[in-house]
Amino acid sequence: MKRSLVMLTLLLVGGVILLLGAVVVIWINAQDQAAARREAAAQQDRTQKRMEQFAGELLQLSQDIAGGLSEGHTRRLRDWIEQEPLTLYRDVENPDRVDIEAIINALVSEVRRRGRDEAERIQILQERMEAFSRARIDAVMQAEREEASKAADAAASDRGTALVVRLSLLLIGMAVLLVLTLVWLVVGPVRRLRASVDRIAEGDLATPVPLPRGGAEELVALTHDVERMRDRIRGATEGLEEEVAKKTAALVQAAKMAGLGTLAGGVAHEFNNLIGGIVGCIESARAGSDDASVVEDLDMAQKTASRAAVLVQALLDVARPGTREMGPVQLDAVVEDVTRAAEPTATRRRVQVEREGLCPRSVHGDEGQLHQVVLNLVTNALQAVDDGGRVVIATREEDGHGVVEVRDAGPGVPEADRDRIFEPFFTGRDDGTGLGLFVSYGIVERHAGRIEVTDAPEGGAAFTVSVPFGPSAPAE
Amino acid sequence: MKRLAPLLVLLCAFHAYAEEPKGVQCGLFAVVAKGDAGARATYDGLRKGLELAHLPRVCMEAPEDVHAFLARVSAKRQLPVFAIGDGPAERLQQARCPRVVVLERYTVKGKPVRALPEAPGLAVVYADLQSERVQAVLGDLSSDPDAPIMEGTYGDLDLHLRWGRGTPAPYVDAVKRARSTGKILVSDDRGRFGQGAIVTLVPRHDLLGRAAAEVARKLRADPKAKLPPHAIKGFEVWVDLEAADEQGIALPLAFIAKADKLKRGKRH
Numbered sequence: 001m002k003r004s005l006v007m008l009t010l011l012l013v014g015g016v017i018l019l020l021g022a023v024v025v026i027w028i029n030a031q032d033q034a035a036a037r038r039e040a041a042a043q044q045d046r047t048q049k050r051m052e053q054f055a056g057e058l059l060q061l062s063q064d065i066a067g068g069l070s071e072g073h074t075r076r077l078r079d080w081i082e083q084e085p086l087t088l089y090r091d092v093e094n095p096d097r098v099d100i101e102a103i104i105n106a107l108v109s110e111v112r113r114r115g116r117d118e119a120e121r122i123q124i125l126q127e128r129m130e131a132f133s134r135a136r137i138d139a140v141m142q143a144e145r146e147e148a149s150k151a152a153d154a155a156a157s158d159r160g161t162a163l164v165v166r167l168s169l170l171l172i173g174m175a176v177l178l179v180l181t182l183v184w185l186v187v188g189p190v191r192r193l194r195a196s197v198d199r200i201a202e203g204d205l206a207t208p209v210p211l212p213r214g215g216a217e218e219l220v221a222l223t224h225d226v227e228r229m230r231d232r233i234r235g236a237t238e239g240l241e242e243e244v245a246k247k248t249a250a251l252v253q254a255a256k257m258a259g260l261g262t263l264a265g266g267v268a269h270e271f272n273n274l275i276g277g278i279v280g281c282i283e284s285a286r287a288g289s290d291d292a293s294v295v296e297d298l299d300m301a302q303k304t305a306s307r308a309a310v311l312v313q314a315l316l317d318v319a320r321p322g323t324r325e326m327g328p329v330q331l332d333a334v335v336e337d338v339t340r341a342a343e344p345t346a347t348r349r350r351v352q353v354e355r356e357g358l359c360p361r362s363v364h365g366d367e368g369q370l371h372q373v374v375l376n377l378v379t380n381a382l383q384a385v386d387d388g389g390r391v392v393i394a395t396r397e398e399d400g401h402g403v404v405e406v407r408d409a410g411p412g413v414p415e416a417d418r419d420r421i422f423e424p425f426f427t428g429r430d431d432g433t434g435l436g437l438f439v440s441y442g443i444v445e446r447h448a449g450r451i452e453v454t455d456a457p458e459g460g461a462a463f464t465v466s467v468p469f470g471p472s473a474p475a476e
Numbered sequence: 477m478k479r480l481a482p483l484l485v486l487l488c489a490f491h492a493y494a495e496e497p498k499g500v501q502c503g504l505f506a507v508v509a510k511g512d513a514g515a516r517a518t519y520d521g522l523r524k525g526l527e528l529a530h531l532p533r534v535c536m537e538a539p540e541d542v543h544a545f546l547a548r549v550s551a552k553r554q555l556p557v558f559a560i561g562d563g564p565a566e567r568l569q570q571a572r573c574p575r576v577v578v579l580e581r582y583t584v585k586g587k588p589v590r591a592l593p594e595a596p597g598l599a600v601v602y603a604d605l606q607s608e609r610v611q612a613v614l615g616d617l618s619s620d621p622d623a624p625i626m627e628g629t630y631g632d633l634d635l636h637l638r639w640g641r642g643t644p645a646p647y648v649d650a651v652k653r654a655r656s657t658g659k660i661l662v663s664d665d666r667g668r669f670g671q672g673a674i675v676t677l678v679p680r681h682d683l684l685g686r687a688a689a690e691v692a693r694k695l696r697a698d699p700k701a702k703l704p705p706h707a708i709k710g711f712e713v714w715v716d717l718e719a720a721d722e723q724g725i726a727l728p729l730a731f732i733a734k735a736d737k738l739k740r741g742k743r744h
Contacts, residue, residue: 061729068733076736079710083683085690088528095530102528117737124717124738128729 010181017173024169028162035158039151046147050140058133065125073118080110188212189219193226200226205234250450253422257441260424268315275312279305314435315424317442328362329370331395331402331467338374339393342382349387353378356394363402363467369443370467373451376436377406377463383429384410384460392458401449401466407456418453440465503532504692505549507539507568509561513667514681518560518578521685528686529693534558546571556599556695558688565593572597574695578688580664580679582607582639589640592705599695601688603679604707605664610677613713616731617660617675636663636673647671655723669714670739674725676714678736684708717741 089102189212196209209227212219282305286298339353346353363370374393381391385408394405413421413428420426422441425434444451449467456462506522509515523534532554539545546568549557556574559565565577579602581588589607592600607625615621618631628635628644634657636650644650647665651672654661663673666681687708694701714737720727721741732738 064728064730065733068730072734072736075710079680080683083680083687083708083710085525085687088525088686088690088693090529092530106528121733121735121738124740125729125733128717128732132729 010177013177013180017177021166021170021173025166028166032159032162036155039155043147043151047144050143054136054140057136061129061132065129069118069122069125073114076114077111080107186219189223193219193223196230197226200230200233205230205237249419253419254445257422257438257445260438261442264315264424268312272309272312272316275305275309279309311433311435314433314439317439325366325368326364327367329365329367329467330362331359331370331404334367334371334374335393335395335404337371338378341375342378345382346391349382349389351382351385351388352390353382354390354392356392357396359395359397359402359404361397361402361469363447363469365447365449365467366443370447373440373443373465374404374406376440377404377465380436380463381406381408381410381460384408386410390458392456397469398466400470401468403467404465405462407458407462408460409456409458410460412455412459412461413453421453422451500535501533502535502554504534504554504556504558505537505545506534506558506560507564508536509563510538511667512561513665514580514679515561515578517666517681518685518688519558521682522558522560522578522688523685524682525686525689526692529689531689531693531696542567542571546573549573555699556692558692560688569593569595569598574699575599576601576688576691576695578602578684580605580638582610582637584608599691599703600705601684601691602705602707603681603684603711604709605677605679605711606709609710613677613734614662614675616728616734630662632659634659634661636661636665637677638664647673658723658725660720660723660725666714669737670716670718672716672719674716674720674723674727676716678712678714680708680710680712712736715739 084106086103087098089099089106091097091099091102192210192212196207199207200209209223209230211223211227279302282298282302286295286302289295289298335355339355342353345351378391378393385391390409392405392407394403394407396403396405417426417428422437423434424438426438427434441451444465444467447467449465451463451465454462454464504526506519508519519534519536526532526534537545546557549555550573556576557568557571559568559575559577562579565579568575568577574597576599577593579592579600581590581592581602582605583589584607586606588602592602594600611621611625611630614630614633618633620631623631625635627639634650634654636644636647638644647663647668650661650663653659654672660675661673662675662677663669664677664679665673666676666678669676669678687706691703691706694703713735715727715732715735716739717727717732718739718741
């Protein structure tokens with residue numbers, strides 16, 4: 001819709017410009033025609049003036065010639081009459097008398113001779129007059145041709161100038177239209193897009209990139225790309241933060257657990273020696289005593305010492321895991337053994353143990369230790385659920401790891417306890433030692449795996465153990 | 477016709493200086509300047525005038541011994557003697573017998589630039605070439621009509637005139653100079669009309685000759701008569717249109733209309 005509106009606006013603007021151009025062209029043509037008419041009228045005036053001038057010159061020349069001829073003729077006859085010694089003309093019969101007839105004959109002869117000369121002169125003047133007229137007519141015609149040529153050149157020049165002006169106006173209009181279009185379609189959206197990119201670069205990933213109103217199709221696509229990039233950066237940033245938090249927590253947990261393990265190992269080693277001495281003393285005292293009550297107390301003391309020894313051994317196992325037999329371990333097989341071992345307890349308490357999924361691929365690890373981990377988790381689950389409850393043991397492959405998940409329908413692990421649940425001696429039960437999950441954590445860590453607790457769909461806790469496949473060597 | 481022109485010139489020259497035909501009864505004699513076409517034309521006018529007056533026929537004479545010649549004609553009463561031109565006039569200056577000299581003189585305000593001879597028994601007839609009239613005629617051609625006429629120039633015109641005592645430069649040189657400068661050459665030598673000068677001022681030689689004949693008639697009627705100098709005013713204007721066309725000079729048609737004689741040009 002917006003694009004159609006843009007096109008319609010462009011068409012309207014272009015149409016207005018063309019209409020204005022047509023009006024200007026018509027106006028200029030009308031001006032040209034009026035100028036041409038004026039020039040033609042001026043040319044006619046000039047031609048008429050030239051012809052009038054030429055006619056005037058001819059008239060004046062004719063008058064001058066006529067005057068010259070008349071003046072010369074008169075002068076010559078007057079000179080003859082005035083200066084001719086008429087007394088020379090003597091009568092043949094009487095030389096004392098002037099011969100009038102002879103004078104008349106001489107005058108007639110003079111006039112006749114002058115007339116012949118006059119005719120010759122007139123003919124020459126006529127030829128000169130014709131030549132002069134031809135020359136003047138040629139000059140006038142040449143002037144006319146030159147003026148017509150100049151007028152044609154000037155008109156052509158004017159037309160060329162007008163054409164240049166019109167083309168320039170048209171080009172300027174088109175350039176303005178193009179610039180406006182570019183500003184509208186490109187520059188504005190690019191500026192807004194740049195502002196959005198700047199915001200993203202400054203870390204503002206929350207503000208969405210506004211889509212351009214109208215604009216080129218490529219620019220719209222680019223805006224969409226930038227918006228997708230913003231989403232991806234935001235998603236990656238958020239996942240990264242979460243991952244960093246997880247890794248940091250895991251590192252803190254690992255460091256804490258390692259410290260606790262070292263401490264517990266050291267304490268357990270000393271206590272193991274002490275307990276060995278205590279047990280030895282109890283056995284010696286029991287062997288030397290016949291008092292039944294004493295023997296009973298010593299037996300109780302020995303049991304307690306033995307129990308302490310077990311605890312100490314467990315701590316020692318965390319601190320000094322001892323010899324491990326690393327190799328391919330079928331998690332499904334491990335789960336099967338644990339399920340079979342837990343079956344009596346489950347049956348007694350009518351807890352339904354369900355099996356989900358498969359992990360056909362073997363993980364790399366110590367089968368016995370992994371068996372202990374799974375057994376700890378299943379035991380905890382059986383203890384967490386009420387009688388008649390439900391425990392699910394699932395296996396699967398996930399991101400290069402073999403995964404065992406144990407879920408129960410028990411009360412679950414409170415959010416506040418989840419950071420401490422793998423610490424030693426932390427337990428939610430009265431009869432618990434607080435070492436099961438601690439030991440399991442240590443085993444999984446040594447397998448370069450991961451153990452975590454979440455909420456189970458069944459409502460209780462879900463413990464997930466991930467152990468890597470393949471050749472990656474477990475951490476020592 | 478062009479090939480015959482030199483031959484005609486030679487024939488004319490031969491005719492001018494040849495002795496009179498045998499059998500002619502010469503009653504009068506005239507000493508005529510050699511090589512002067514004007515003097516020759518004057519002589520023709522004189523002969524015509526004497527004929528009109530029924531006077532004796534005149535014959536040209538070129539005497540080696542002027543005194544012997546004058547003594548002979550005086551003894552035979554073949555008087556007056558005519559001298560046509562300045563050269564013959566000077567030769568007959570000291571004679572005592574009646575004589576008529578025919579001359580040409582430019583005058584300024586009526587006064588001859590070159591003085592007229594005066595002597596007992598001497599009658600003078602001269603062509604009066606008035607400088608004012610010359611200026612009026614040539615003013616139509618000059619760029620500065622009000623300029624004075626000098627010895628060789630008038631405005632932008634080249635003048636080749638026998639103005640004063642000085643002999644003008646050779647005619648051929650004057651023609652070359654005028655053609656190189658594109659100026660109009662004005663001459664007063666009727667014998668050279670058509671040889672380069674565009675305008676030639678020609679005295680009325682025929683009238684001059686007849687006037688000399690009239691003076692002779694009077695002297696023969698009264699040998700003691702003292703006659704004042706007789707001037708024949710006016711001159712003819714001859715125009716060589718061919719020379720003007722060759723020089724690319726367009727003469728005003730009004731000037732051409734006033735000319736007394738025209739030589740047709742080639743431009744038509």
